[in-house]
Amino acid sequence: MPTASRTSARTARKRRNAAPGLFDVAPSRTTPIPTDWRKRCFSNPKAIIRLGTLFSGIGAIEHALQRLKLRHEIVFAGDIDSNCKKSYFANYRISEDRWHEDVTKFGAKRHARNLDLLVGGSPCQSFSMVGARRGLEDTRGTLFYDFARVIEESSPKVFVYENVQGLLTHDQGSTWRTILSVFESLGYRVYWHVLNSRDFGIPQNRQRLFVVGFRDKSVHFDFPGPIPLELSMQDFLEDYTESKFYLRSKGVKFVTSSKNRVKRYTQINGRVALCQKANQQFNWHGDFVFEPHVSDMDFDEFTFDVRTVEEKYYLSEAVRRYVLAGGTKTFKTSTETDLPVARPLLQSMHKMHRAGVDNYVTHAGRIRKLTPRECLRLMGFRDTFKIAVCDTQMYRQAGNSIVVDVLIALLRQMDITRFAR
Numbered sequence: 319m320p321t322a323s324r325t326s327a328r329t330a331r332k333r334r335n336a337a338p339g340l341f342d343v344a345p346s347r348t349t350p351i352p353t354d355w356r357k358r359c360f361s362n363p364k365a366i367i368r369l370g371t372l373f374s375g376i377g378a379i380e381h382a383l384q385r386l387k388l389r390h391e392i393v394f395a396g397d398i399d400s401n402c403k404k405s406y407f408a409n410y411r412i413s414e415d416r417w418h419e420d421v422t423k424f425g426a427k428r429h430a431r432n433l434d435l436l437v438g439g440s441p442c443q444s445f446s447m448v449g450a451r452r453g454l455e456d457t458r459g460t461l462f463y464d465f466a467r468v469i470e471e472s473s474p475k476v477f478v479y480e481n482v483q484g485l486l487t488h489d490q491g492s493t494w495r496t497i498l499s500v501f502e503s504l505g506y507r508v509y510w511h512v513l514n515s516r517d518f519g520i521p522q523n524r525q526r527l528f529v530v531g532f533r534d535k536s537v538h539f540d541f542p543g544p545i546p547l548e549l550s551m552q553d554f555l556e557d558y559t560e561s562k563f564y565l566r567s568k569g570v571k572f573v574t575s576s577k578n579r580v581k582r583y584t585q586i587n588g589r590v591a592l593c594q595k596a597n598q599q600f601n602w603h604g605d606f607v608f609e610p611h612v613s614d615m616d617f618d619e620f621t622f623d624v625r626t627v628e629e630k631y632y633l634s635e636a637v638r639r640y641v642l643a644g645g646t647k648t649f650k651t652s653t654e655t656d657l658p659v660a661r662p663l664l665q666s667m668h669k670m671h672r673a674g675v676d677n678y679v680t681h682a683g684r685i686r687k688l689t690p691r692e693c694l695r696l697m698g699f700r701d702t703f704k705i706a707v708c709d710t711q712m713y714r715q716a717g718n719s720i721v722v723d724v725l726i727a728l729l730r731q732m733d734i735t736r737f738a739r
């Protein structure tokens with residue numbers, strides 16, 4: 319399975335161009351229609367939704383149901399990672415006997431026809447083993463096989479399957495065609511679409527493939543449409559962060575290096591976060607926050623002079639005077655620098671300097687990584703979510719999860735309560 323690197327994105331684009339019509343094979347893809355799913359009411363709000371999850375992680379769908387205040391019963395859930403279990407048990411009501419570890423050893427026959435909703439996103443390892451004959455057996459040895467097998471065994475009324483969008487182009491579309499045909503061979507009406515969380519109220523550029531299947535083949539489904547993004551990443555930041563999140567000079571040099579920023583490995587004070595990844599915090603990748611130095615704070619050991627980092631971003635004295643001049647005779651502008659929320663970035667900003675239009679920061683400051691809580695917020699988890707594992711695990715689990723707000727949009731749009739009693 320290709321990773322979401324730029325190289326694989328390029329390869330994917332090339333393949334798409336080389337194989338026109340590749341996507342015509344999807345029989346029931348729908349284009350989102352601009353209905354406002356936020357205004358949709360649940361037809362059966364008192365229903366108890368019987369939920370099963372696979373590869374459960376930190377339970378994005380469970381948190382979505384909590385946020386929606388929908389009643390639900392966790393029929394089964396599981397994850398092979400014991401740290402995920404810690405997070406899961408700290409946050410959701412579930413007994414030991416409903417939890418499984420390795421999905422390949424989990425049998426769901428005893429839950430046959432006893433499930434309203436099944437949700438999971440199999441890790442994308444071993445997709446290369448998917449063959450081209452397009453049957454369930456053909457996917458054996460992949461974790462997708464186990465997701466499909468559990469559908470076959472438990473026959474949920476609805477399933478939601480999430481994965482990286484690279485799945486669509488893997489092996490020139492052959493893997494995806496196989497997966498789609500497996501879902502259909504199980505007797506489901508299937509809809510799929512790539513959704514970006516920034517279109518669902520969360521300022522993170524995270525594009526994921528969502529497949530929704532209905533056992534009742536007469537169900538028609540339109541994916542929820544985008545809503546305007548009203549919040550920026552700065553709205554998700556904590557007021558106070560511990561010193562351990564601040565970078566020392568080596569980290570600062572890496573994060574501010576133009577090479578890493580151009581490649582979008584790093585971003586500082588972005589309005590919309592880069593796509594969170596499980597391991598981003600360990601290799602100084604992802605989003606960072608620049609805080610101008612405030613003298614009465616005792617983080618001096620992390621304060622640095624930005625000029626020593628990337629000299630070329632510093633303005634000459636003449637340009638600095640012009641930038642801070644506040645406009646011309648006929649055009650006055652605010653020259654505030656160090657704004658808590660950045661002005662929109664303009665493509666002209668590398669040639670034209672205007673403090674009222676672009677973003678400028680003063681020299682001294684600190685750079686910090688996002689905290690685990692901030693990463694959770696940027697995945698749609700409210701602060702009611704209890705952190706029960708160490709920072710390293712929390713970052714990983716947040717980066718692996720599904721954006722809760724996208725799931726909320728799907729649940730509202732399909733009116734999940736009509737599938738439950």
Ligand SMILES: C[S@@+](CC[C@H](N)C(=O)[O-])C[C@H]1O[C@@H](n2cnc3c(N)ncnc32)[C@H](O)[C@@H]1O
Binds near residue numbers: 377441461
């Ligand atoms: C992409 S994450 C899914 C996270 C989840 N959707 C959430 O809301 O947090 C994939 C998860 O599958 C788990 N996993 C990998 N292999 C597994 C296996 N054989 N059995 C069960 N879980 C497995 C990983 O530990 C990881 O938590």
